[in-house]
Amino acid sequence: MATTHSLPLQERVPLNNTLQRASDLTILFLLISLLYYRLISLHFHGFVWLLSCICESWFTFVWILNTNAKWNPVTYKTYPQNLLKRLDELPAVDIFVTTADSKLEPPIITVNTVLSLLAVEYPVEKLACYVSDDAASPATFYSLFQASKFAKLWVPFCKKYDVRVRAPSVYFSTHCPPSVPSAVPSDFRNDWNHVKDEYEKLRQRIEDACEAEHGGVPKTDEFAGFSDIERGNHPSVVKVLWENKDGMKDGFPHLIYVSREKRPRHSHHFKAGAMNVLTRVSGVMTNAPLMLNVDCDMFANNPEVFLHGMCLLFGFPHEVHCGYVQTFQQFYGGLKDDPFGNQLVVLQHKVVLGIAGLQGPGYNGTGCFHRRKIIYGSPPDLPHAHKYDVLSYKEPKQVFGDCRELLDSAAHIRSANMKTSGKLIDLSNKIEAAKQVASCTYEFNTCWGKEIGWVYGTIAEDVTTGLKIQSMGWESKCLILNPAPFLGIAPTGGPASLTQVKRWATGLLEFLLGPYNPLLATIYKSLSFRQCLTYLLTNVWPLRSLFELCYTLLPAYCFLTNTSFLPKVCYYIC
Numbered sequence: 001m002a003t004t005h006s007l008p009l010q011e012r013v014p015l016n017n018t019l020q021r022a023s024d025l026t027i028l029f030l031l032i033s034l035l036y037y038r039l040i041s042l043h044f045h046g047f048v049w050l051l052s053c054i055c056e057s058w059f060t061f062v063w064i065l066n067t068n069a070k071w072n073p074v075t076y077k078t079y080p081q082n083l084l085k086r087l088d089e090l091p092a093v094d095i096f097v098t099t100a101d102s103k104l105e106p107p108i109i110t111v112n113t114v115l116s117l118l119a120v121e122y123p124v125e126k127l128a129c130y131v132s133d134d135a136a137s138p139a140t141f142y143s144l145f146q147a148s149k150f151a152k153l154w155v156p157f158c159k160k161y162d163v164r165v166r167a168p169s170v171y172f173s174t175h176c177p178p179s180v181p182s183a184v185p186s187d188f189r190n191d192w193n194h195v196k197d198e199y200e201k202l203r204q205r206i207e208d209a210c211e212a213e214h215g216g217v218p219k220t221d222e223f224a225g226f227s228d229i230e231r232g233n234h235p236s237v238v239k240v241l242w243e244n245k246d247g248m249k250d251g252f253p254h255l256i257y258v259s260r261e262k263r264p265r266h267s268h269h270f271k272a273g274a275m276n277v278l279t280r281v282s283g284v285m286t287n288a289p290l291m292l293n294v295d296c297d298m299f300a301n302n303p304e305v306f307l308h309g310m311c312l313l314f315g316f317p318h319e320v321h322c323g324y325v326q327t328f329q330q331f332y333g334g335l336k337d338d339p340f341g342n343q344l345v346v347l348q349h350k351v352v353l354g355i356a357g358l359q360g361p362g363y364n365g366t367g368c369f370h371r372r373k374i375i376y377g378s379p380p381d382l383p384h385a386h387k388y389d390v391l392s393y394k395e396p397k398q399v400f401g402d403c404r405e406l407l408d409s410a411a412h413i414r415s416a417n418m419k420t421s422g423k424l425i426d427l428s429n430k431i432e433a434a435k436q437v438a439s440c441t442y443e444f445n446t447c448w449g450k451e452i453g454w455v456y457g458t459i460a461e462d463v464t465t466g467l468k469i470q471s472m473g474w475e476s477k478c479l480i481l482n483p484a485p486f487l488g489i490a491p492t493g494g495p496a497s498l499t500q501v502k503r504w505a506t507g508l509l510e511f512l513l514g515p516y517n518p519l520l521a522t523i524y525k526s527l528s529f530r531q532c533l534t535y536l537l538t539n540v541w542p543l544r545s546l547f548e549l550c551y552t553l554l555p556a557y558c559f560l561t562n563t564s565f566l567p568k569v570c571y572y573i574c
C-alpha cells in the first residue's frame with residue numbers, strides 16, 4: 001500500500017500543440033523569405049523599401065520571441081486529496097492584502113477580499129492575514145474592524161454549508177438561497193437569511209463610514225490615532241483586529257491592520273515598499289515560511305486554492321522546481337468579449353502556458369504564493385547557486401536591519417525550517433517590534449528593496465522581483481483552476497485602462513533599460529536563455545507600437561507619393 005508521502009501531489013501534463021507549432025514555423029519561414037527578398041533587392045528601391053524592411057525585421061524578431069514562448073505549453077494537475085492526509089505537516093502561510101486609496105479602492109471591496117481569505121479551506125491556526133493600508137484611512141480601518149466581527153458568523157457559515165464563493169458580496173448577489181443537499185432545508189434557509197441580513201448591516205455601516213470618513217469613526221480606544229491622522233505624514237500604525245488566541249481550529253485566522261509610517265520628502269517606493277513592510281511586520285509577528293499576496297480587489301474565488309498551491313510547492317522532488325506559485329490572473333464584471341483586451345486572455349492562455357513549460361511564469365504581483373526564504377534572498381539549496389547568497393558576505397544586521405526579533409525570525413527561515421515553533425504566539429507582545437520595522441527609517445543602510453524583498457526603483461516591481469528570483473535559479477509554477485483561484489477587477493476601458501497600460505509600458509521599458517535586464521541575468525546569473533527570451537517578449541511590448549504604427553501608415557504614404565512598399569507579383573499565364 002502506498003504511504004501518504006508517496007502519493008503524488010501534482011502531475012505535469014504537456015499540451016499537444018503540433019498544429020500551432022507548424023503554423024508558427026510556416027509564418028516564420030514566410031517572414032524570413034520576405035526579409036531575404038527585401039535585402040537582395042534593397043539597392044533597387046528607396047526609403048520606403050528600407051522602412052518596411054526595418055519594420056518587418058522587427059515583426060520577425062517578435063515572432064521568434066512569441067514562437068519560443070508558446071513552444072512547450074504545459075499545465076499541472078494537483079491532487080489536494082493526497083495532501084489532506086498530511087494535514088499536520090502543512091506549513092503556515094501569512095496572507096498580505098494591499099490597499100492604497102479608499103476612494104479608488106472602496107473599503108467594501110477590501111473587506112470582501114479579506115473575508116474570502118479568512119474563510120479558505122486551510123488549517124486556520126496556520127494562517128494570519130495582514131492588510132496594508134497606504135492611505136491610513138479611518139474608513140478602511142473601521143470597515144476591517146467591523147468585518148472582523150462579521151467573520152465570526154461568515155467563516156463558520158461558509159464551512160458548515162461548503163459555500164463555494166466566499167466573498168459575501170458575490171455570494172449574496174443571488175436573491176434566493178441556493179440548495180445545499182447535505183443541509184436540512186429550513187436550517188439552511190434561516191442561517192442564510194440571518195447571515196445575509198448581517199452582511200447588509202455591515203455593508204450599510206461601511207457605506208456610512210466612507211461618506212463621513214473622519215466624522216464617521218467612533219471615538220473609542222480601537223480608533224485611537226485615527227482621529228487626526230494625515231495620510232502622508234503619520235507614524236506606523238499596527239493593530240490586531242482579531243487574534244485567534246488559543247489557536248482554535250474552528251475559529252478564523254488572525255487579522256492585522258498595518259499602515260506604515262509616512263513622512264513628506266521620504267520615498268515610500270509604492271507597492272514594493274508596502275510589501276516589504278508587510279514582510280517584516282509578519283516576520284516579527286507570525287513568521288510563516290510561506291506568504292500569499294493579493295491586491296485588495298482580488299478575492300479568493302476557489303476555497304481550496306491554498307491546498308492546490310501547496311501541492312505545487314511541495315509536490316516536486318527538489319525545492320528548486322517551485323520557488324513560487326503564480327495563479328492565473330482572472331477578472332469578473334468586465335465588458336463582453338473584452339474589446340480593450342484588459343482581461344489578458346490571450347497572454348495567459350497562449351503565452352503563460354508556454355512559459356510554464358520553461359523556467360515558469362513570472363511574478364504578476366497578485367495571487368502568488370512565495371517561499372519567505374526566497375524573499376530573504378536565499379538561493380535554491382544547490383551547490384552551484386551560493387555565489388548569489390547575499391548573507392554569505394554581509395552581516396545579518398546590514399541585510400535585514402537592526403531589529404532583534406526580525407533577525408531571529410529571519411535566521412529561523414534561512415535555516416530552511418518549514419515549521420513554525422508550534423508555541424502559541426501572543427501578538428500584542430509583538431506590536432512594538434512591528435511598529436519599529438514599519439518605520440520610514442528602518443531600511444536605511446540595509447538590503448531591503450535591493451538584494452532582499454520586493455525590488456525598488458521601478459513601477460513594475462512584480463516583474464523585477466520575479467526576474468530576480470528566477471535569476472537565482474529558482475523555477476516557478478503556474479496554478480490554473482476551475483473555478484478560478486482569485487477573481488479581480490480589471491478596468492473596463494477609457495482613461496483607467498489607458499493609465500494602467502501607460503504605467504505597465506513605462507515599467508516594462510524601464511526594466512529593459514535598467515540594471516535588472518534579463519540579458520544580463522542570463523549572462524551573469526542563472527536565468528535560462530529561453531526564459532530570458534520570454535521576458536524580452538513582454539519587455540519589448542511598449543516598443544512594438546512604434547513599428548506597428550509606422551507600418552500601418554506606409555500604405556497611405558505610398559498612395560500619396562505614388563510609390564509602393566510591397567513586392568510586385570508577376571503572373572505568367574501558360
Ligand SMILES: O=c1ccn([C@@H]2O[C@H](COP(=O)(O)OP(=O)(O)O[C@H]3O[C@H](CO)[C@@H](O)[C@H](O)[C@H]3O)[C@@H](O)[C@H]2O)c(=O)[nH]1
Pocket residue numbers: 098099100101105132134269270271274294295296297364365366459460461462463500507
Ligand atoms: O503606493 C502604493 C500603490 C499601490 N498599492 C497597491 O498595489 C496594488 C496594485 O496597484 P494598482 O494601482 O491596482 O495597479 P494594477 O495595475 O491594477 O496592478 C497590477 O500591476 C502592478 C504593478 O505591476 C502589480 O503590483 C499588481 O499586483 C498588478 O495587479 C493595489 O492593491 C494597491 O492598493 C499600494 O499598496 N501602495
Ligand SMILES: [Mn+2]
Pocket residue numbers: 295297
Ligand atoms: Mn488594480
